[in-house]
Amino acid sequence: MTEDAGVGSLKGTVAVVTGGASPHGIGRATARLLVARGAHVVVGDVQDDAGQALEAELGHSLIYRHLDVSSEADWASLMDAVIDRFGNVTALVSCAGIALDGTIESTPMADHDRVIAIDQTGVWLGIRAVAPSMRSAGGGSIVNISSVAGAVGQPCLGSYSAAKWAVRGITRQAASELADSGIRVNTVLPGFIDTMMGGQGADQRESLRLNKGHSGATVPMGRIGEPEEVARLVAFLVSAESSYCTGADFVIDGGLLAGPLAEAADWG
Numbered sequence: 001m002t003e004d005a006g007v008g009s010l011k012g013t014v015a016v017v018t019g020g021a022s023p024h025g026i027g028r029a030t031a032r033l034l035v036a037r038g039a040h041v042v043v044g045d046v047q048d049d050a051g052q053a054l055e056a057e058l059g060h061s062l063i064y065r066h067l068d069v070s071s072e073a074d075w076a077s078l079m080d081a082v083i084d085r086f087g088n089v090t091a092l093v094s095c096a097g098i099a100l101d102g103t104i105e106s107t108p109m110a111d112h113d114r115v116i117a118i119d120q121t122g123v124w125l126g127i128r129a130v131a132p133s134m135r136s137a138g139g140g141s142i143v144n145i146s147s148v149a150g151a152v153g154q155p156c157l158g159s160y161s162a163a164k165w166a167v168r169g170i171t172r173q174a175a176s177e178l179a180d181s182g183i184r185v186n187t188v189l190p191g192f193i194d195t196m197m198g199g200q201g202a203d204q205r206e207s208l209r210l211n212k213g214h215s216g217a218t219v220p221m222g223r224i225g226e227p228e229e230v231a232r233l234v235a236f237l238v239s240a241e242s243s244y245c246t247g248a249d250f251v252i253d254g255g256l257l258a259g260p261l262a263e264a265a266d267w268g
């Protein structure tokens with residue numbers, strides 16, 4: 001399970017990955033890749049069975065701890081566990097998230113509050129929790145997972161889109177606050193990715209594979225993305241290969257935000 005210790009090596013990295021237990025999720029693919037590149041990883045999630053199974057598989061380099069990212073007390077316990085097992089944290093990948101359908105008018109306030117608590121406040125609490133440890137370590141890298149929904153309005157995902165826009169703002173704020181502590185903070189904006197969230201249900205997954213996304217949007221590259229493709233971008237941002245990147249957005253969407261693919265025939 002180890003890759004070449006050269007370019008992109010994460011030997012010596014201690015990473016926290018939230019939302020990293022979900023089978024086929026972006027967080028799990030990221031946790032696996034970070035371990036493969038030499039990092040020690042702590043996965044925090046609410047899917048305890050899946051997380052414990054991952055720990056059993058990768059136990060020397062990865063531990064699982066229950067973490068509700070919207071709970072400050074959970075973050076404090078997680079940090080105690082990480083420091084006790086692996087030492088100071090040098091990377092945080094905030095991947096935990098939920099998406100609930102609804103427009104601004106139709107979303108019940110309890111649903112809105114839940115999405116904001118997990119997708120937005122969870123990212124903010126994560127930065128608060130790890131920053132002192134990263135400072136003690138002499139620096140680190142934080143990667144916050146937003147979405148293409150954080151770059152446009154997303155019909156019927158009102159609270160999710162608002163939270164994902166906020167993640168980009170939190171990233172810029174944290175990048176400016178933490179740069180002089182040697183801590184870089186960046187955002188990743190995935191498009192349609194083949195996970196449970198990206199395509200819930202067999203029909204929708206098939207539809208996405210056939211290049212018909214949510215709301216009829218089409219992907220110029222003609223396919224849905226794989227969690228491992230997002231994981232490679234995250235690993236780059238965690239590693240010293242991205243040493244001059246901070247406060248920035250990194251889109252990984254097969255060209256979705258570039259706009260609809262022009263029909264070649266129309267260009268004569």
Ligand code: NAP
Nearest residue numbers: 019022025026046068069095096097147192193195197198
């Ligand atoms: P996923 O497979 O559903 O993974 C998300 C994980 O976060 C799940 O294990 C989920 O548990 C967990 N979680 C939910 N609430 C939590 C909480 N309060 N504390 C800790 N963990 C919690 O989703 P994914 O597709 O990999 O998404 C990962 C990230 O990428 C999310 O932030 C998502 O918004 C973003 N993203 C995904 C796509 C896509 O197409 N897949 C596109 C753009 C952005 P439960 O399953 O129990 O809720």
